[in-house]
Amino acid sequence: MTDVTDQTIARQVDDFNQGFTAQIGPELSAVFDGEQADLRAAGVPDGVVRAGEAAPDARLVTPTGEETSLSAVRGDAPTVVVFYRGAWCPYCNITLRTYQQELLPALQERGVQLVAVSPQTPEGAEQSIANGELAFPVLTDPENVLAARFGIVTEPSAAARGAHTQLGFDVADSNADDTAAIPFPSVFVIDEAGTVRFADVHVDYTTRTEVDEVLAAVDQLLVTAG
Template identity: 50%
Template sequence: MHQQSAGQLPAEVLAAFQDEQQQLDAAGIPAGVATVGSVMPDGDLLDAHGEPTTLTAARNGRPAVVVFYRGAWCPYCNIALRAYQEQLQPALATRGVALVAISPQTPDGSLTMQQTKELTFTVLSDAGNQIARRLGILTAPTEPVRQAQAALGLDLTTVNADHTPALPMPAVALVDTAGVLRWIDVHPNYATRTEPAAVLAALTTLD
């Protein structure tokens, strides 16, 4: 993805993204991220068809791996979702663990047409980033990055359901049957993601 971007993006746009990623690396994980053992937050969500639901309802009594992603416009998110579909979903299904992905986009924009056909796990829309805010993983792009995004035709205030530029930091959380957070991995720098192997290893916390 980095190699592809370097060859395709205008130099000033690429520089804005790289500067932001360096700042995110330097800042690290926020101090207020929810701790293991706390209750997993929930909120009024929408499913892929625009129907009201909640994370609790989507879990339906099952433990769950909950993936927070920025949106279908984010190429890093698309790579991660495909990897989770291929490398995580089969193993989780065997163990009776739900896989749920949440973004702040409107339901009709949270998945690409290709993803709609290919992804078999649950995808939810969290208008207003209710869960991300309560988890302590809410962020927003810098002004130079917003300008760079605009140069590429992206305006988060028209993409996000709450019409703000707020985004969740990419993160993966493991929730047990009681709705308790058993493991969480947060990536302030959106250019890195939780590896499927790390999620599979975390499943031992459910035993």
């Protein structure tokens, strides 16, 4: 596996985009560029859970099909929750791989958990684990119930779904509920009491929360708790 510890997620995304644009051509690239511009223009939706609010809860499913919930996974430990779109999303794979290599060890040193959540099937969660050799919980949010309670549900534009079809896949085929609904890529830092202390929602799915941003929020939480 390529070592990414000396690169930010943004730098890796830039490198990926150069090759991806060349691969898919200008027509499909323009579709995705337009979708991203529209998402940025619309901004973060109203109703997103903010710092200081209680973290919502909902049923989740493990890659082996067992039922759990966010509150059960969190227990009484501070937790970083990462919402991502699915194993089909290259930007998600870049992010989760980076979190595995750089963020997870730093969180473990601090006694903080890392959890990733997406609406894809448990089999898709297994693929995410394999893609990044992930050693933290990767869970399914059936029907985006948890994501909806966090206020971060969206879906690809019609033009983007058409472009996906030309590339040989459809988001609905990966999701547990057979819809195209997906979360905005987001990171929430939740304290021991279940209160959100940091919220970072990225409407442009090509951008993500960097490792140092997460750690700064975690360290602030630990200082406050101490």
